[in-house]
Amino acid sequence: MPGDSLDVNLNTKAKKQNTYQAIVIGSGISGGWAAKELCEKGLSVLMLERGRNFEHIKDYKTAPLDPWEFKYRGKTTSEQRKNYPVIHRGWAAAEAVMDYWANEKDCPYTEEKPFTWWRSYQMGGRSILWGRQSYRWSNIDFEANLKDGWAIDWPIRYNDIAHWYDYVESFAGISGSLEGLPQLPDGKFLPPMDLNIVEKEVAARIKKKFNGNRHLIIGRVANLTAPLPGRTQCQFRNRCWEGCMFGGYFSTQSSTLPAAMATGNLTVRPFSIVTKILYDKETRKAKGVEILDAATNQTYEYYADVVFLNASALNSAWVLFNSATDIWPGGLGSSSGELGHNVMDHHYNLGASGTMEGYEDRYYYGRRANGFYIPRFANLFEDKRDYRRGFGYQGAASRQNWSRDVAEMNIGANFKEAITEPGPWKIGATGFGETLPYHENNISLDPNVKDKWGLPVLRMDAELKENELKMRKDIVREIKEMLEAAGVKNIDTWDNGHAMGHGIHEMGTARMGRDPKSSVLNGNNQVWDCLNVYVTDGACMTSSACQNPSLTYMALTARAAHHAVNELKKGNI
């Protein structure tokens, strides 16, 4: 029964009621995985979510609506622009999902340097809204810091995590093609989605032009191309981020939460802002957490043998900062001096697009919730650049719709006829570049600003540096060259600059390492200073690679959860 087997030293009934074997802080991609794994191993688990509850299917209120049922046809209002200025910095502001984003007035942060932070404070976190692109990292990535002599070495290699990639891919459901690329290991994939005819042609031309060293492949995406238990395959509506009533893509709600609930071991508590991890000096372990009920402002304590911190890369650091004691005034896990440092992201907002002549007698059916991917080729094998690391591209080809300009016919029946037919083919891609870890890129508690609940807020002080800026020139140059080589015409390139965070791939504030003097976490994601606290979200990353990171968080979380259960059994934590 929940709470029975490992409970010792319980003095009061109240304390017993608030005691579990494990506490998971956060319900997003990694928190959901932590809860599932720990519950399935038989632990009683309390999952704490700072926002509202948000139920699968029932709360996807806009998902069944047709376009004409949206009052603003997808746009946002002046009022929303005023209330959500950060979300309006990019493409994430849309009528359907505005309620999914965190309230920016209640939850401010400060920017020493421009920083875009897109947060979703509700059950499931950003797992509802995420882009679903799911790529393995390779040994090239895990060895990169060591080989470059940059920052610190990862404490793990591909072999340590390969099995866990298999494990999480099989459960989450990742569709993709087998390519045999050393820089992008193949996985346990569901059947790949189609490239469309223009994408296939461009892929073939790029392959030929670059002697088989560059690849345009279908994106690997957490959308089901075959059903999994309890989930229907993707219906190709391409409205994933509103929530999918078919469970067609991986989210906490569609996948890990029902699995965790099915064990009978999970308790979920929404509106629970974890204000600190309670550190016990005598046992030198965490004994639980303190929370603030976001709705009632009441403070509660919950106790457990192990704590999984999955509050997102930046908020996990916040929880650790806020868990300072007289032993570590900089926060729990701060003894190395690296807590809150080495903030990374994937830099983007740059790329190219153009038109592809011909193929006017070809079209496609359905709305593919995916695009193509061009894996990294820079600084690999024989390729050498004047900067470190590399980048990939994501893009798509499609026929233009009614929003295109039509020459010479802009009013009336002929115009209407012209724009109700599909237009010329366009193809475009945007780059995603690796960001190096820099100690000076950091977040900290702002001494002056408090949130709605009187809690300190994060202050962001991070920027791209010379390596990234050099790479950006190359990202634009290379995509232009590839599109040209593929016969694409009228190519436009752009680089709109990149504020940190805008890639929504925040990482690195509590990095893993081999030495407690230079890292916050060990090779099993345990806080060096407090071994029964595991951090397995983006905070743990030692370098950023250029692949979308969520799949790696899933694999690291599953691995760490199994480690924790074994350590508990052995009495080591």
Added chain:
Amino acid sequence: MDRRSLLKMVATLTGAAVVGGDLFLSGCQSPDKKMTAFPLSQSTISLLDEIGETIIPATETPGAKAAAVGAFMNTMVMDCYSQSEKEVFIKGIDQLNQESVQLFQHDFIAATPDQRKELLIKLDKAAQSYQKDKKEDEPVHYFTLIKQLTLLGYFTSKPGATQALRYLAIPQKYVGDIPYEKGEKAWATS
């Protein structure tokens, strides 16, 4: 590349319709004061319907009036536009009528279908050349606003999406290559 092109690029990637997207991001820093012109009068909404119908007339499929684009424009301008865009829009309706009086000696509602079309073709050309040359912080041409709202309102409406275009609520599959014959309608959403 400017922001508009970026948004188009994003639209390619995300499949979002982007008409008016640049407008919705431009000049929106200051929260709007209440503007007494809104909601628009029924006669103004009818005028906008007629302007919309001239841009997208009923053919073998319904036109913009059947999609109630006038009421849609009222909603969008009132709730989503910045103060300066609202002013451009409101003044623009007057300007459009003045242009009509100058050309035809009567306002737009009283003009014949051919006159209406002639005027809007003229305004469309003027708006396009203005938009091409204007600086980023200069206001958008009023006819650009009206036309973009007409297109957005029409093609996302039920008659526009399901009759002028092909709408699939639940496609169920994706096929990357199917034959297309000239004359077949485009998909309503991407």
